Amino acid sequence: MSPECLDQHLQKTLSRGRVTVSRPAGCQVVPLYLFDPAVLEGPLSHQEAQAVVAEPAYWSFCWASGQVLANWILAHPHWVAGKRVLDFGSGSGVVAVAAARAGAHEVIACDLDPAALDAVAANARLNGVNVALCGNWDDRPVGIDVITAADVLYDPDNRPLLEVFRSAAPRVLLADSRIRNLGDQAYRLQTTVQARTWPDLNEFEEFNQVRIYLAGD
Template sequence: MLQADDAPTNSTLNACMSRTLRRGRVALSRPAGCPSLALYLFDPAVLEGPLTHDEAQAVVAEPAYWAFCWASGQVLAQFILDHPERVAGKRVIDFGSGSGVVAIAAAKAGAREVVACDIDPDALIAIAANAQVNGVAVTVCGDWTAREGKFDVITAADVLYDPENRPLLGYFLEGAPEVLLADSRVKDLGDTRYRLQAVREGRTWPDLHEFEEFNRVRIYLASA
């Protein structure tokens, strides 16, 4: 487990970024959807020209998801900051944490403990760095099945992009009595336990100019 106090400098994150994109680097910025949080994210200023064929292939083969703050992550993070009672005093685990934006928001909102889980080792490095920048404590975990103890709330954003991930909806409710989920890809979850709480607009930061339909984020709450 890596704590925020062990966080690396952005030079380490630049090295992680360059494995995917040779010209890649990160910069500290505040996503438009949750401007009170600062994150190390991909710096689009490095792209002075189009990607070469090799660069494009590298980005597709090993995308640095952690280097972007996706629309659903921003929206769920801001929802938690607007409704701190959802996590305050609770033990929270964030699934597919990416940049860590949702986990960091939960910590800011007064969660008793926050664990951010992602299978990408580079994401764990980024989460620790981003937690440190925001002055919160977040524990990172690279193996969801190895999580320790009981959790009160599971959070997840943009994890249903693959139809094969749909069983996660039931799996989450086996792991905690409450689930906060945000998604912009699936219009009908097909699970009545997930109750729609809000619909908000959001754009990935830095902007990837995705289809407008992917900028409409639905937030759900489920109870076991």
């Protein structure tokens, strides 16, 4: 998958949109094709702003929790090494790429957005790793050892995912900056790290505190 293809995805909502190779501050060892803020030489037009809000290209940003979880996996590779890993809500693919670089036997990136899967493919190629793609959770392969997920609890209706993940794999690595109390004691807090979305979206400071949880063995 080429960066030109990612540009085309971006330009469906932002005519000036393009990606560039960037190294997120929270995980600098993983280069990614991300939104190039240099294209915003002036305010967005009303039409552009409406389009971006209606169909945000989440995959073109590396969110704080994804950076922190990717960096943590690279620092603690034994959690994924030799395992079959599924990265849920993969977005840019930073966590999936990190798992592959940390020695996972197989990594599957799962995301409903076809553009996100294109971004994962491009970023995996950029990093010289192999990542399989899955467009629907229900189509995931059997035998998953580890599920990873970052910032998927932004909607309260997503809370049931916590139990879904635990029933689908013996180990879950979760990073979140949106909910202070998960309400599920099976998820044990490992660490809290401060990070910012890249490129920086100037989010509220509370969303820059990323907590990493482990469920299972």
